[in-house]
Amino acid sequence: MAQPAPKPPLTVVFDLDGTLAHTSPDIAAALNATLDDLGRHVGLAETERMVGGGLDALLRKALLATGLELDEAETEAAFARLMAHYRAAPAPRTVLHNWVAETMIGLHGEGARIAVCSNKAEDLVLQILDALDVARWMHAVVGHVPGRGIKPDAEPLLLAIRDAGGEVSRAVLVGDSGADVGSARAAGIPVILVPHGYGSRDIRTLGADRIVTNAAELRAAIAELTG
Secondary structure, three states: OOOOOOOOOOEEEEOOEOOOEEOHHHHHHHHHHHHHOOOOOOOHHHHHHHOOOOHHHHHHHHHHHOOOOOOHHHHHHHHHHHHHHHHHOOOOOOEEOHHHHHHHHHHHHOOOEEEEEEEEEHHHHHHHHHHOOOHHHOOEEEEEOOOOOOOOOOHHHHHHHHHOOOOHHHEEEEEOOHHHHHHHHHHOOOEEEOOOOOOOOOHHHOOOOEEOOOHHHHHHHHHHHHO
């Protein structure tokens, strides 16, 4: 009797900001270093509500929230300053969400393929993962580069799965936002949300397959959703 084909390896893709790591203090610092030059400032909680869609989107939301009107050239110049500030200090205040990171490391040790998929510029993602000493657990890291779509597009998520050596048929995304849900749906994989992330929407309204609050729940949800 023919033996059944082995299952492809489990692939778990993690969002970075608000999912794997608490990055908002450094994002807010870079944002406010930019806004301070323009006579504006936003608090940390407000910054966290505006995170989602990349740093360009964050800057535009902050300009709108503070009533500052810039033309496109001025906005692009402000964005260049924001990126320079962030690249100069990407992670001095950033910390891991321990139960997510510990689950990720445990799954890696059991043979799962691990990836990060973020809307942040890819060089910054790599810098942050290095600073947090978790890059060694990654089989693939996908951030934004010019010409590549961002979540909720499926493109970066599918690329992360492929580069990690996984298959869509046994992959899952762990995130914190509507962009993560949209990307997972577009890619045809299940999505799990954590409650400590960023954005202004109640994650219970986003249509995730599971919402988890600790390592045991995350482990159980991954097992249930990937077979």
